[in-house]
Structures are given as C-alpha cells and as structure tokens.
Amino acid sequence: MPGRDAIAGLVVTAASLFLFWLTLGLERNPLVPIGPAFYPRIVLGITALFGLALCVRGWLARRAPRQPGAPLNYPAVAIQFAAFALYVLALPPLGFRIATFAYVAAANLLLSPPRRPAHWLRAAALGAATAAATYYAFEVYLLVLLPRGSWTDF
Amino acid sequence: MFELLWRAILDIAHWQYLLPLVIGTFVGIIGGALPGVTITMTVIIVLPFTFGLDPLQGLAAMTGVYVGGSAGGLISATLLGIPGTPSSIATTFDGHPMARKGEAGRALWLGVWASLFGGLIGGVFLIGATAPLAAIALEFGPWEFFSLFILALSMVAGLVGSSLLKGLLSGLIGMVVTVLGTDPVLGAPRLTLGLETIEGGIPFLPVLIGVFAFAQIMGEVERAGGAVKAGEAAARAMSLAASQVAVVWDILSRPFLLVWSSFVGLLIGVLPAIGGSAANMMAYDQAKKFSRRPEKFGSGIPEGVIASESANNANVGGSLVTIMAFGIPGDAVTAVMLGALTVHGIQSGPLFISQHSKIAYGIFAAYLVAHPIMVALVGLSARFMLRVVTVPKAALFPVVLVLCAIGAFALNNTMGNVYILLAFGVLGYAMVKCGIPLAPFILGVILGDQIEVNLIRAIMTDPNPWLFITHPISGLLLAASVASMAFALWQHHRMKRKLAETGGEEADF
Numbered sequence: 001m002p003g004r005d006a007i008a009g010l011v012v013t014a015a016s017l018f019l020f021w022l023t024l025g026l027e028r029n030p031l032v033p034i035g036p037a038f039y040p041r042i043v044l045g046i047t048a049l050f051g052l053a054l055c056v057r058g059w060l061a062r063r064a065p066r067q068p069g070a071p072l073n074y075p076a077v078a079i080q081f082a083a084f085a086l087y088v089l090a091l092p093p094l095g096f097r098i099a100t101f102a103y104v105a106a107a108n109l110l111l112s113p114p115r116r117p118a119h120w121l122r123a124a125a126l127g128a129a130t131a132a133a134t135y136y137a138f139e140v141y142l143l144v145l146l147p148r149g150s151w152t153d154f
Numbered sequence: 155m156f157e158l159l160w161r162a163i164l165d166i167a168h169w170q171y172l173l174p175l176v177i178g179t180f181v182g183i184i185g186g187a188l189p190g191v192t193i194t195m196t197v198i199i200v201l202p203f204t205f206g207l208d209p210l211q212g213l214a215a216m217t218g219v220y221v222g223g224s225a226g227g228l229i230s231a232t233l234l235g236i237p238g239t240p241s242s243i244a245t246t247f248d249g250h251p252m253a254r255k256g257e258a259g260r261a262l263w264l265g266v267w268a269s270l271f272g273g274l275i276g277g278v279f280l281i282g283a284t285a286p287l288a289a290i291a292l293e294f295g296p297w298e299f300f301s302l303f304i305l306a307l308s309m310v311a312g313l314v315g316s317s318l319l320k321g322l323l324s325g326l327i328g329m330v331v332t333v334l335g336t337d338p339v340l341g342a343p344r345l346t347l348g349l350e351t352i353e354g355g356i357p358f359l360p361v362l363i364g365v366f367a368f369a370q371i372m373g374e375v376e377r378a379g380g381a382v383k384a385g386e387a388a389a390r391a392m393s394l395a396a397s398q399v400a401v402v403w404d405i406l407s408r409p410f411l412l413v414w415s416s417f418v419g420l421l422i423g424v425l426p427a428i429g430g431s432a433a434n435m436m437a438y439d440q441a442k443k444f445s446r447r448p449e450k451f452g453s454g455i456p457e458g459v460i461a462s463e464s465a466n467n468a469n470v471g472g473s474l475v476t477i478m479a480f481g482i483p484g485d486a487v488t489a490v491m492l493g494a495l496t497v498h499g500i501q502s503g504p505l506f507i508s509q510h511s512k513i514a515y516g517i518f519a520a521y522l523v524a525h526p527i528m529v530a531l532v533g534l535s536a537r538f539m540l541r542v543v544t545v546p547k548a549a550l551f552p553v554v555l556v557l558c559a560i561g562a563f564a565l566n567n568t569m570g571n572v573y574i575l576l577a578f579g580v581l582g583y584a585m586v587k588c589g590i591p592l593a594p595f596i597l598g599v600i601l602g603d604q605i606e607v608n609l610i611r612a613i614m615t616d617p618n619p620w621l622f623i624t625h626p627i628s629g630l631l632l633a634a635s636v637a638s639m640a641f642a643l644w645q646h647h648r649m650k651r652k653l654a655e656t657g658g659e660e661a662d663f
Binding site for chain 2: 005022033040072088112130143
C-alpha cells in the first residue's frame, strides 16, 4: 500500500498537470511579448516534476514503523472541520450572531462532551458570550461589519 | 535618524498608541504562555481587531504581541515545564529544573530580563540596519529582486523540516496558489477554475490564517486533551519572589553569553521564515558549546535560560529587519504584519522606510517600548498567567476559529475569503500530516506574485537569460541559493548518517 508521500506526490502531480493543461487555453495579448501562461507553465511544470519525485520516493521507500504513543483522534478532527464548515455555510443565512452562538456552543460540546446538565449551560454561555463580545467589539466599537443573516436579518 | 526615533517614541508614548501596544503585549504574553497557542496564532487573533484602527495603532498592537509572545512562552516553560511556544522550548531545559529546585522566581526573572536585553540588542540592529539594507535594496533591478526571492525560498525550503524535496515542493505549491485567479502583469483573469471568488487572485491573509490556525488547532484536537494541567497545582504554590538586582547581575556578568545568544537569535531572525523556535535551540546549543561546564546544562543553570530567552527576543528584531528592508517576512508573525500593512494600502519593501517613515519609526519605537512594558506586565501578572494557561482548549479553540473567520471576512466584507480560509485550513492540515512544512508554502504565496512580476520585467527589459547570472548581485544571490540547497543536502546526509549509526528513523531528502 502506498504511503502518505506517494499519495501526496500523486495528488500534487495530478493537480499541477491539470492546471498546466488549463494554461494551454490562455490567450496571449498581442501587445505584450510574454503571455499570461508563461510563468504558470514554468511553476506548474516544476511542481509536477517535484510531485512526481515525491511520489516515486514514497513508492520506493520502506514504510516507517508506527511510532509508539497514544492513537491520534482523527474522527474528532473530521468533526471539528465539519462543524466549522457548517458554521461557514450558516453565516450568510443565519447571520453572525446566531451562527456564532450555535457554532461555539456545539464545538465546545463536541470537544468536551457534557457529563452534567451544567456543561450544556456552560457551552451555551460560552457561545452567547463569544457572539455578544465579538459583535460589540467589531461592529459597534471597531466598525468592522459582520455577516447579517438573509433569513433572520439579524 | 535619532530625532525621528525620539519623535516616534514620544508618539508611541501617547495613549492613542500606548494602549494598543500595552494590550497587544499583554495578549501576546497570554498567547505565548498558553501551551498550544503560538505567537502566530495570537497575532492572527489580534489581526481583525486592527482593521478598525489606524495603521500604526494596529502595528503597535502586533509588535506588542510579537514581543510579549516571545517572552510569554517562558512562564509556562519555567513554571509548568511545558513550553508555551516553540520559541521557548530550550527555556524548559534549565528553567523548569531551576523552578523544581525552588528557584522559580529566579528562573522566571532571568528569562524576563534576558528577553529584555536580547530584545534591546535586536532593537539596536533593527534600527541601525534597516535603512542601510533598504538603501542597498533600492539599487536592485528586477534581476536582483528575482534572485533575492529565489534565495529566500530556497533557504527556507532547505532549513525548515527534514526533507529538502518536501521543502521545495511546499514553496512551489505556494507559488501555484499565486498563479490562480489573476495575471499580476496585466491584471487579467487567469486559471480561475470557474470560481468568482478567486477572480481577483487569492488574497494571502486568509490563506495564511487558514493554514496556520487550522494546522495547529487540529493538531491539538487529534491529540485530544494533552497534559496542560500537569504540574499546575504545584506551580501555583511556587514562590515567584527574586532579587531583581541579583538577577540582572546574573545576566550582565555573562556579557559574551548574552551578546552571542542575541546575535544567533538575530541571525536566525534575518533568515526568512525560520523563526524563534530555531533561534532558541541554536542559541542554547551554542551556549553549551562555549560553556566551561557544558555537562551542567539541563540540570537547571542560569546560562540555559539566558541563552534561550535572549535569542528568541533578539530574533524578533531580525525578523522585522527583513520585512521592513526587503518586504520578505522573517517568519509567520511578520507575514501577518505584512498582511496588516497591505490591508491599509501600505507596501512594505525598500521604499517603506522612506515613504512611510512615521510608520517605520513607529514600529521601531513600539518595539523598544514594548520590552519594558513586557517586563512590567510579567511582574504584575505572572501568577494570574498561571491560571490563564490552564484555560480549557475546548473553550479556547472555537473562539479562536471564530476570530479567524472574522479576520478573513473583514478583509473586504465577502464570504469568499471565509471559504478560502476553510479550504486552505484543510490543505494546511493535510500538508502537516504529509510532513510538508508550512513556512516555505507561505513564503511561496507571499513572494509568488513578486517573483513573476520581476521575472517578466527582467525578460521584457532584456530577453537574455544569462543576465540573471552576469549581473553581479543577482549572480551572487543565485549562487547563495544553490549553496544553501547544497548545505541543506549535506546537513540532511549528515543527519541520516548519524541516525543510521544510532539505529534511528531515516531522514528524508
């Protein structure tokens, strides 16, 4: 089975070659001697070569033995990425304050699962405090506009 | 120069600038002291708050974070035995044993005062070297700039991480990011992949925030918990009292150690994107090599703390020099500062000090004034910090990510930048998991456009490619670039041989 290096190298090579192929469709401006594809082709060509080198090295290298220690919690990482992605998607319809309250409370509960009813309250308080404090600091004090909800107008 | 500096110090002493500087330094100390929160993340958190301030207020706050963070790491390193930031790892080696021997106050204050002296030595270099280096850079044509940026990238690729190939690939991926979206020469859309969001190019701040914040936070999440609370109760019971005169004498009676460690820190700071993590380790290693009692290092001796802390604060001065003279960020923190400058429409680089002298000297002044503020704040709040450093990460991380989202959104009030933040957060985490270092990637993103512009400019002026070698400075810079990669290869070979001898894991190339 290929290691991470081989997969990473393969992904980089494939992406670079795909982008290189896209540069073939870029039109040259007749007034400028060097077209917009000149530099990208150099960079993408070299990147594809280096990606290929990493891929080959990854295939040829013997896999390093697994390091002893506590197992890494990848599901927690995936859940946190998913929670943040939902937050980002929720910002335009729900607005900053509601989305932030929900995200911070949920992420807190996911990172530190509740064992007592007080933990739910603590998470809700953290969400509310974060939403309120950041809203007042940015919108009211620093005059930095934050997303307003298209569904909630809040 | 001194008149401008004096005027800038008086300006910074005005509450309008002093308040952001004090708050920034305080936040920096907290961020530095919190294990798992680096200075980069702290400065990323502070960034959106600076959008509503004037440029110098914002930069004063960030300079405060940088100085405070570089010193803050020593609090948890000394008292808890957990480095608050990578730049205080070496402080743990002797600081914590000193604390365990009942010298917690002495160890802490040695670190604080060494940070001050190291930082001030860095300040002298920063103020003295920036203008002459910028004047040299003003003589550069497109050939020299192209070669300088290539040198910066190759040095970072070679010096960061364990694999030259991965370092170079990381820098190249960063450069690929800059070819997407727009052609910097004509400003026409190019390789937009049908995404409206990137039609104007991919802004580097959401990319920077995304890769660093997510890589770090998710790295902590996957370890689920961590041993942050270890030793907390014992640390709270420690006495932090120490004779300040004795501590200062401890440091000043070792002038060679102080100056040499600061010099090492400065040098590492000037090298692009390496940062305080390497500075404190290298200074510690140097101090051990020059010491008459190297066997005592690690057992709790002042030399170890002085070397590490003076180096990581001097490092800040060195990092600021490269960004102010050449527009090349010395590390991720200065990369964020570069972003803050561009948000305010200010271009860093050789013309920065002459075109924006008020801001440039304001940064110098903020850097100098931040050091005594840092000493005062640590003195007032060290015990409080011990409580802060045990704040649950389950509460901290979501709040940090919300601030990252605000920082990305507030750049131009579009959700597009928040999507970029998330996308590059995933990419940054994936890169870390594949062992691809982030520093060359970020430098590639920052310098990619400039490399293209200068390459095209050079070719349009004269299509002869040999000019990159025959122009003396350009040729010298390219030769240095090749030499740095050869050095990195040699270093990796040596490491591989050493590991083979000790039966360790193989190093990559």
